[in-house]
Amino acid sequence: MFDFLGRYYPAFLEGTAQTIIISIIASIIGILIGLLLVLMRISDNKILETISRVYISVVRGTPSMIQVMLIYYSLSKVLSIPPIHILGASLDRVLPGSIALGLNSGAYTAEIFRSGIISIPKGQTEAGLSLGMTRHMVMFEIVLPQAVRNALPAMGNEFISLIKESSVLFYIGVQEVTAQALGVGGTLYDFVPPLIVAAAVYFVLTFTLSWIIGYFEKKHHLNSNKAGLPHLNHAWKV
Numbered sequence: 001m002f003d004f005l006g007r008y009y010p011a012f013l014e015g016t017a018q019t020i021i022i023s024i025i026a027s028i029i030g031i032l033i034g035l036l037l038v039l040m041r042i043s044d045n046k047i048l049e050t051i052s053r054v055y056i057s058v059v060r061g062t063p064s065m066i067q068v069m070l071i072y073y074s075l076s077k078v079l080s081i082p083p084i085h086i087l088g089a090s091l092d093r094v095l096p097g098s099i100a101l102g103l104n105s106g107a108y109t110a111e112i113f114r115s116g117i118i119s120i121p122k123g124q125t126e127a128g129l130s131l132g133m134t135r136h137m138v139m140f141e142i143v144l145p146q147a148v149r150n151a152l153p154a155m156g157n158e159f160i161s162l163i164k165e166s167s168v169l170f171y172i173g174v175q176e177v178t179a180q181a182l183g184v185g186g187t188l189y190d191f192v193p194p195l196i197v198a199a200a201v202y203f204v205l206t207f208t209l210s211w212i213i214g215y216f217e218k219k220h221h222l223n224s225n226k227a228g229l230p231h232l233n234h235a236w237k238v
């Protein structure tokens with residue numbers, strides 16, 4: 001049933017590498033966009049807050065496939081991206097696709113960060129302000145570091161979702177795992193075995209990422225128990 005792997009395994013390896021690269025780029029973009037959006041959301045500027053709310057609502061309320069296609073066709077008209085091939089895929093498709101996934105992830109990441117910020121007791125902010133710290137210092141030196149740590153489990157789930165959602169990029173010609181599986185299936189006139197292999201690849205990637213995230217969560221939990229509450233140590237030195 002899987003005899004074809006002896007001939008076509010390079011295609012699946014290539015697709016796996018592209019999926020990993022796309023997921024990493026999209027994750028970085030998503031974190032940066034999410035951090036910007038959450039700062040806009042909690043700011044006192046009503047215009048920035050409204051922009052953040054609208055962006056998050058639009059992204060969460062529309063299919064990721066449509067977002068990918070809209071951004072791909074829009075960027076192809078505005079930017080002249082050289083058709084450099086990376087692992088069999090053209091950069092003018094990989095880059096817009098990664099950006100689209102990152103912009104989509106940014107909306108969900110912003111909500112994850114916001115929930116992490118809300119979980120921080122207001123007493124810590126007041127303590128920082130009473131010690132002479134500015135609101136900017138309190139946010140970046142006391143609140144955000146704790147919020148990010150609290151949001152790690154949810155962020156891990158978002159990274160896992162990104163790996164799986166990268167499959168929609170085959171609509172714009174990116175040769176990731178799903179596209180490779182469909183290509184092999186078309187050659188064999190049998191799509192089931194290649195798609196099973198693709199599903200196994202996604203499972204291995206997501207399971208490995210889950211294990212890594214779980215390891216760091218456990219390590220952080222142990223360190224937090226040993227260190228107590230170190231987040232105000234810097235504040236006391238101000």
